[in-house]
């Protein structure tokens with residue numbers, strides 16, 4: 001009995017139950033540490049499917065396609081039905097070439113959620129209610145900052161336009177998700193640099209027109225590539241909110 005306990009203890013100390021031999025690099029001597037946990041996503045990326053139905057989207061997300069294989073962790077039907085296609089611990093293929101702040105491999109860093117929507121219709125109340133329930137669950141369980149709910153068009157501004165300008169970001173913000181200007185925005189100080197604010201929010205500025213279009217789609221419900229009256233106030237407020245946020249806690 002004592003021997004079994006000792007063997008089990010040795011096993012736990014060596015983390016032998018958690019790291020299979022095939023994941024160990026044969027170039028190195030294995031000196032395992034118990035001080036680790038799974039890598040976790042830090043961002044949630046929303047999409048619309050641009051398809052006619054959830055069933056059609058499920059088929060695309062579950063199969064090989066002529067245009068390449070794609071997937072997402074979740075799909076939400078326009079009736080609010082919630083489907084999971086990929087485990088949260090795995091890397092789903094939804095972001096493609098993209099960038100947000102210093103992160104360029106968004107597939108590795110995010111949870112992807114597809115919304116059944118053809119790209120020209122409003123998002124249904126049932127679908128948004130289901131999305132909010134899922135966001136409550138994921139952000140709490142995976143400890144993802146609630147303001148880091150963003151759109152595919154935000155992270156790939158030259159390639160993607162989803163979710164469309166009809167997506168109710170304000171409604172998400174009212175429920176505590178995403179970044180949104182406060183009701184009373186402060187006057188913009190002289191010398192304010194809207195590009196610096198865009199960069200702080202996370203936008204890739206290599207194509208400035210595309211970045212401004214993405215910002216407008218998200219915050220103004222339009223896709224203008226030129227600055228609009230009111231943009232500076234919004235950007236200044238978002239910058240102020242971000243700069244007032246505490247540094248993310250170092251865990252552990």
Ligand SMILES: [Zn+2]
Pocket residue numbers: 046047048094152160162
């Ligand atoms: Zn997308």
